[in-house]
Structure formats: structure tokens, C-alpha cells
Amino acid sequence: MKPLFCSQGHDNPDDNRFCRLCGEMLPIVPRSPVGVTAGQMLGLRYRVLHELGHGGFGRTYLAEDTNRFHERCVLKEFAPQVQGTEALHKAEELFEREAGILYKLQHPQIPRFRELFQADWQGKRRLFLVQDYVEGETYQALQRSRQNQGYGFTEADVTQLLLQLLPVLDYIHACGVIHRDISPDNLMLRTVDGLPILIDFGGVKQAAAEVNSQLRRSVAALPAKVTCLGKVGYAPSEQMDRGEVFPHSDFYALAATVLVLLTGKEPQDLLAGNRRQWLKLVNLSPKLIAILSRMLDPDPAKRYQTAQAVMAALGGSLPASDDRATQPPRGHQSSAASELYPATVAVAPAQVGHITQAATVYPPATRPQRGSGFGTIALLLLAAGTVWFTWWIAHDWQPLKQPKPQPSQTTNASTKPPAPRFSQAEQKRKQALDQRREALGIDAVFLSSLVNETFYDKYPDRSGRQLTADAADAPLRAAWDQIANQWLDQLKPLSSEARSRLGQYTDADLKARQADVNRLNLSSRALNDLTDVRFFELFPDQPRNQSILNKPIGQVWQAIAAEQLNAVKAGTALETIKFPEGRFSQQVSGTLKAGEGKAYIAELTKDQVIQIQLQANQETRLSIYPPTSKAAALLEDSAKTSWSGKLTESGFYEIVVVSNAPGTTSYDLSLAAADNISVPDAAQ
Incomplete structure (x- = not known):
């Protein structure tokens, strides 16, 4: 089942008639295969693999770039449901303007926009925006997966998320861009490096929504109405009601996202009515509670106004402007309330099914x-x-x-391979x-x-x-x-x-x-x-x-x-030590190469007195762990070669011998245990 998008870009099951987040009536998408079919080439270089999703303003495809060694990428089609050449031209002009702003954004935690191209398909001209394919999983999918396994996000998790995302928001805000749609399904955890990636910026979706809104007004002679973008519960009221967005609008949505990750509940259940009811559902430090409360303040003037201010409250600092990963585009100033700047659009691979691999968290x-x-x-x-x-x-x-030319392509000046750029x-x-x-x-x-x-x-x-x-x-x-x-x-x-x-x-x-x-x-x-x-x-x-x-x-x-x-x-790295019948001591020997180790386990009883002795060179390390993982180690990666004392619990004790020596190391390990022998409880 492919997701169906409303004009604001919210994903819905394809059998929905109304958007699950904003209530907008969803477009009726024909079930016949009107999209680009798998295997087809677009722009003489992009081979479509399959469709990822569709909505009122076009479809999204996973494709491979045959000019870049079949690297995977995402094609975002822009085909608004407008009639007439002038309306289509206006829609394309608006889309190209927004895409041009997105193209200037260059940050390692934002999917890179590659190009905008035109292609004819089924007798009609189509615009396609090409961006990098991000392999990973959305935080929405991660949160659901954790819930199913009986655990969720912790304060440490969301604090790390804030620390890793605030530099990204600082960058886009310096570019005059407001995301406008931060939520768990618009954040991805990239598989390759475990960094959060900011996807599905509001700019292109805003363009599509504005085109549709203008069309409806022109047809029905309706009065002008502000086209607003954002998810109910995540976007602050001034954004949803009046279309006004500022950097602090993103901070509000980010804080709402954090609460959803911590609780597994929707923001409407956390922030509607008594706005402080979320405090009953979380166990957070007073510091983080104060930060989230300020980010979520219904009065925009009381929220943090910059990413630097949020980071300072967390106890960190942002890099100086000269040290940012990528400098803001020149000549692009901060937005005013009446001029909504966009950012990017992306499709979360979490919706792709077998293509998406689990991310690292x-x-x-x-x-x-x-x-x-x-x-x-x-x-x-x-x-x-x-x-x-x-x-x-x-x-x-x-x-x-x-890449080899496709059969349908003819060899001419435009399709000849470029000359090599390297020696x-x-x-x-x-x-x-x-x-x-x-x-x-x-x-x-x-x-x-x-x-x-x-x-x-x-x-x-x-x-x-x-x-x-x-x-x-x-x-x-x-x-x-x-x-x-x-x-x-x-x-x-x-x-x-x-x-x-x-x-x-x-x-x-x-x-x-x-x-x-x-x-x-x-x-x-x-x-x-x-x-x-x-x-x-x-x-x-x-x-x-x-x-x-x-x-x-x-x-x-x-x-x-x-x-x-x-x-x-x-069994090459683990051995069980058992005492011979009638004896309470045992000795084992072994050899270890550089970088090797071996673990031993022995089942012992509370109040027994044990003595462990290791004979090996000075670069051998010894660890002794009790049965309970929460209990402190008796020895941990220690150069000491012996330990003795009374045991405080019964179970399997672990003895680990590792070698840091450059060559082969021989060792002898002895374990003795006895009952009712008076020795100090502390290790000797």
C-alpha cells in the first residue's frame, strides 16, 4: 500500500478520504497505472525502480542515476491538478522558485537537491525534482518499533537528538528558511552514521498547496485565504491559524516531537486543554522540563528565539558561523511573517518497505x-x-x-559520454x-x-x-x-x-x-x-x-x-570451569595471540570464599564479573593477577583473560573455592 498525500504533504493510507492530520479532503487518485512504470527512463539518465507515494500534486519515485553508477535517488514529480496553460505556467514558476531556494541549502543532515528537469510522459510535460536517497528509518517508525518491544525513548536519547538537530536548524534559519513541518515522520535516523536527517521541508509542499488554493479561489470566486502548512498538534497556533512562521515555530514543533517520542502519544493528547498534562507522563530532569516548557509556550514572544539560545540552555554551544558545515546562501535574508520561506521536500524511506533497513539508535x-x-x-x-x-x-x-546507452536512445551529441576529468x-x-x-x-x-x-x-x-x-x-x-x-x-x-x-x-x-x-x-x-x-x-x-x-x-x-x-x-572463546569430584580447586591453561581473549564461567555459591590466581605476562588483563550485571565488577580490565574474597550472591561468575601483548601469550588460571573460611569480605 502506497501513501497518499494531501496538499500539505501529510501521508495517509491510500484508502483514506480525508487527511488523518489536517482533515483536508484527499485527492481521488486513479487506480490505473498512470504513473511512470518501473524500468522507464526519465531525462535520459534516471531509471525508475518503483513508485514511493502519490498525492494531489504528483508522484514520488525511487530511481537510479545511470550517469552516476546507478546511484539511488528520489524523483519528486510536480503535476498540479490545474487547467490551462497560464495556470500551469504559474504553478511551474512557483515550484521552480521554491526549488531554487532549496538547491542552495547544503548541509550534511539535509538530503541534497541535485537538479530540476523536465520530461515528457504520456504526452504531457512533467517537472521532476531530484534529491539524494537517504537510507534509514523515520523516528516515527523507530518509536513504534520500540513501543512494540516494550521500551521507548529516554531523556538521554532526546537530549542527544536536540544536540544533533539544533545545529541544522541554526543553519537553515540563517539561510532564511523555516522548516514548518518538524515531526517524527519528518526526521530520519540515517543508517550509515546514526545522525538525524531533516526531511520533508515545507517549501515545495507550500508551493503545491498555494497553487491548489489559488485555483479553488479562481473557480469558486472565494475570498483570499492564507494557505497554512503544518501538522495539527506539532505546529503552533499562529502557524496553523494565520500562516505565520518564525524560527521559534520550528522549536515548538521540535519540542512537541520530543514529547511524542518520550510518551508514544499524539501531541493533541499532550498539549490540548491543560497544556501541562504531559508532565504527568514523563520522568525528566527539571532542566529539560524547563527547556521544553519554554519551547512550547503558547506565547511566541516567550519561546526561545534562536537555536543558539536553546543550545545554551542545554549547556552546549553552536559552532561559529565560519565553522558551519556549509555557509548560508548569499543574498538570502531571514523571513518576515508575511513572506514564508521554504526549505526542502523529501520522501522518508521508512515507507518503502523492503528497501529501508533498520537504523542505528x-x-x-x-x-x-x-x-x-x-x-x-x-x-x-x-x-x-x-x-x-x-x-x-x-x-x-x-x-x-x-552506462550503456538504452535501446531507445540514439547516439548524438547530447548523449555522448563526457570526457574523463581525471588523468x-x-x-x-x-x-x-x-x-x-x-x-x-x-x-x-x-x-x-x-x-x-x-x-x-x-x-x-x-x-x-x-x-x-x-x-x-x-x-x-x-x-x-x-x-x-x-x-x-x-x-x-x-x-x-x-x-x-x-x-x-x-x-x-x-x-x-x-x-x-x-x-x-x-x-x-x-x-x-x-x-x-x-x-x-x-x-x-x-x-x-x-x-x-x-x-x-x-x-x-x-x-x-x-x-x-x-x-x-x-566454544573457542568460552569454557566452563568445573571442579573435579571431591575437590574445590581447578587450573586451566591456554595461549592467546595478539588481540585475543577467552572467557570462563564457574557456578559458585553465596558466602563461598574464592581465590583466583592468573600467571601471565604483564600485558595480560583480568576481569571478574558477578552474576548480576548491575553489580560492580570484582576486577575490570585489570593488571592485577589475583583476587580473593567472600561472594555476595550465587550464580555464574565470569573470568575474562585478554592479551594486549604483540605476540603469543601463555597463561595459567587457577580457581579455588571453600566454605566457612574466615577471611575479610573485601578483596585482598
Whole structure:
């Protein structure tokens, strides 16, 4: 079932007669296949894969760009239901003006608009807007998925969302653009890097709504009426009633979105009548309650007026204007109440079904590492300092081959492949790099995200600017390719299965691993130890006390965790210590290569006194975990080689031995247990 859109762009089931959010009568869309069929070419380069949705002003398609190595993109058709050449011309003019403003927006957390082109289909001229395809899942879908699994978004989750989105709003507001339609279904969590992406801006939808409104007025001789855009409950009253929008209108919608994610209820149920009733449904810190309350104030003058003010209230700060990922378009000033500036339009892949893969969402508390999560500065750098090179992978980095002409195309001056832009040596270098990547089975977009992060760390002056094909950037392109090759070298030791899934690991994988390892009487803490020692042996330059799961390198950590789980299941990384009959001590021995570890479990009883002794070199580390995961570790990644004390609970105790030595390490581990022996309760 494909979504049906009203004139304001709200998605509805295709059998609805009225919009579920604004109540507008929905257009009657013919059931016959009047849209572009799969496999058809548009603009001599875009091959349609299938339709994503349709509404009163056109259809949206998933397509592949045959001029960019079949990279997926989204085509937004603009075919308003107007009659007459003059009306159509006016509609196209309005659409092109709005699309031109959108084209100027360049931010890594906004789907990039590529071009606007015309194509003839079924004897009629159509306008199509082309934008990047974002692979991920909407926050609406994430919230429903979490609800079905019995948990929801936490204060830490929504605080991180605010920290990562406010720099984006600061950027678009500086461009004079107001989003006007922020809601959980217009925010996506991008699979490749775990960043929130702002989609479905109101500008183009506003153009379509305005055209339809003007048409109805001209036909029925109705008085002029302001065309308003926004979702009921999310948009403030001045926006819905009078069509007035300001930056604080977006902050209102963002706060309403946060409440919906926290509670799973619609904003009408939270903010109608007694506007403070939402306080009974959340358990938040006084600081966040005060911030959300001000963002949701019914008096526009009392709300935060800038993204900087909201960020300051959260305890962070936005980057200086010179450090923004992309500077605002020149000559585009802030909007006034009477002049509504648009932003973008996008289709959420969460509606595509099998095409969309689950996105990565990690509450900070679930990060399997030692140390705290992202600090505010790291979050802002990640949100505002990274510009992804997906275009580079698809356009420049891959082999410079041209797609085969379609049978229906004739070879003429307009369809001849363009001349190569790089030297023959550079083309060969890029082709060899791409062949290496394909041989290792690593996703191109994922590798691009890894390389970008390293590249911008090495060349911070390039942050926010894409490399060009000019000769002046040739040394930087060579550096980028060199970094890519270095990453391929580091990823090569992973198994082929692990490499093939890079970029696709999700929070569901994390939870599934935890469940699998728990069934073996082992905790995720022990599995994390085995993963960490392998990870840092392969990637010694990675920071040890920072959250990494929301970064591209976090996908590599997850891949290694999956490998370690397989080793645990196979018995190569897990062994049970059992005392021989009539004895209360046991000794085991083993050898570990660099970056290897082994876990042992032993079922022990409360009030027993145990002694654990490890004999190994100084670069071997020992961890001892009690049965309850919430209880503190007896030892954790410690250089100490012994522990003794009285046990406080019964169950399976875990002993993990890992080696940080460069070569092979031999070790002996002994465990002794006895009852009713008087020793201090504390570890010796």
C-alpha cells in the first residue's frame, strides 16, 4: 500500500478520504497505472525502480542515476491538478522558485537537491525534482518499533537528538528558511552514521498547496485565504491559524516531537486543554522540563528565539558561523511573517518497505565500553563538522565508466559520454581502489563515511567543503584515496560476513547479541571485553574512552562483536570451569595471540570464599564479573593477577583473560573455592 498525500504533504493510507492530520479532503487518485512504470527512463539518465507515494500534486519515485553508477535517488514529480496553460505556467514558476531556494541549502543532515528537469510522459510535460536517497528509518517508525518491544525513548536519547538537530536548524534559519513541518515522520535516523536527517521541508509542499488554493479561489470566486502548512498538534497556533512562521515555530514543533517520542502519544493528547498534562507522563530532569516548557509556550514572544539560545540552555554551544558545515546562501535574508520561506521536500524511506533497513539508535547507557558517552563538543562536531562524501563514492571515486546507452536512445551529441576529468593514472588508481573494496565486500557508502571522518581530522581546513575535479585538488584526492586504502588494509582481517554487513548493524543486532550471550550464562560485559581487545589491536589509534557506536567506526566494533559471539558459541572463546569430584580447586591453561581473549564461567555459591590466581605476562588483563550485571565488577580490565574474597550472591561468575601483548601469550588460571573460611569480605 502506497501513501497518499494531501496538499500539505501529510501521508495517509491510500484508502483514506480525508487527511488523518489536517482533515483536508484527499485527492481521488486513479487506480490505473498512470504513473511512470518501473524500468522507464526519465531525462535520459534516471531509471525508475518503483513508485514511493502519490498525492494531489504528483508522484514520488525511487530511481537510479545511470550517469552516476546507478546511484539511488528520489524523483519528486510536480503535476498540479490545474487547467490551462497560464495556470500551469504559474504553478511551474512557483515550484521552480521554491526549488531554487532549496538547491542552495547544503548541509550534511539535509538530503541534497541535485537538479530540476523536465520530461515528457504520456504526452504531457512533467517537472521532476531530484534529491539524494537517504537510507534509514523515520523516528516515527523507530518509536513504534520500540513501543512494540516494550521500551521507548529516554531523556538521554532526546537530549542527544536536540544536540544533533539544533545545529541544522541554526543553519537553515540563517539561510532564511523555516522548516514548518518538524515531526517524527519528518526526521530520519540515517543508517550509515546514526545522525538525524531533516526531511520533508515545507517549501515545495507550500508551493503545491498555494497553487491548489489559488485555483479553488479562481473557480469558486472565494475570498483570499492564507494557505497554512503544518501538522495539527506539532505546529503552533499562529502557524496553523494565520500562516505565520518564525524560527521559534520550528522549536515548538521540535519540542512537541520530543514529547511524542518520550510518551508514544499524539501531541493533541499532550498539549490540548491543560497544556501541562504531559508532565504527568514523563520522568525528566527539571532542566529539560524547563527547556521544553519554554519551547512550547503558547506565547511566541516567550519561546526561545534562536537555536543558539536553546543550545545554551542545554549547556552546549553552536559552532561559529565560519565553522558551519556549509555557509548560508548569499543574498538570502531571514523571513518576515508575511513572506514564508521554504526549505526542502523529501520522501522518508521508512515507507518503502523492503528497501529501508533498520537504523542505528543507541541510548548512551547501552554503549558497551568503559567510559562516558559523547560529550557536548563531540556531539556538535559530529553533527555540524562532517560532510559526507557519498557523491564522491558514486561520482568520482568509483571507476569512471559510462552506462550503456538504452535501446531507445540514439547516439548524438547530447548523449555522448563526457570526457574523463581525471588523468589516466588517477582513473586507474580509483578503479583499483574500487576493485579492492568490491573484492572485500565492503559497502561503498560506508567506506566513504569512514574515510571522510579521517580525512577531515587530517585536513580540518577542508571541513564542510567538497573536493572538486580541478587539478588544484589532485593532491587532496590522492590523500583521500590513500586513506581509503589504509582503511581497506585495516578492515581486511575481518571475516567476509562481518565486512559485508558494515553499515547495516543496528540496535536490534546489539540486543540480539546480548540475548544470545546471556543464554550461554555470559554477560555482555564479558563479550565486550573480548570485542574491545580485538578492536583496539586492529585499530590502536581509536580513543578508548569515547562513545563510538554512533560513529561509522562503531559499525566495525559491532562487526567484531558479532565475530566474538560466534567464537563464544563455538566454544573457542568460552569454557566452563568445573571442579573435579571431591575437590574445590581447578587450573586451566591456554595461549592467546595478539588481540585475543577467552572467557570462563564457574557456578559458585553465596558466602563461598574464592581465590583466583592468573600467571601471565604483564600485558595480560583480568576481569571478574558477578552474576548480576548491575553489580560492580570484582576486577575490570585489570593488571592485577589475583583476587580473593567472600561472594555476595550465587550464580555464574565470569573470568575474562585478554592479551594486549604483540605476540603469543601463555597463561595459567587457577580457581579455588571453600566454605566457612574466615577471611575479610573485601578483596585482598
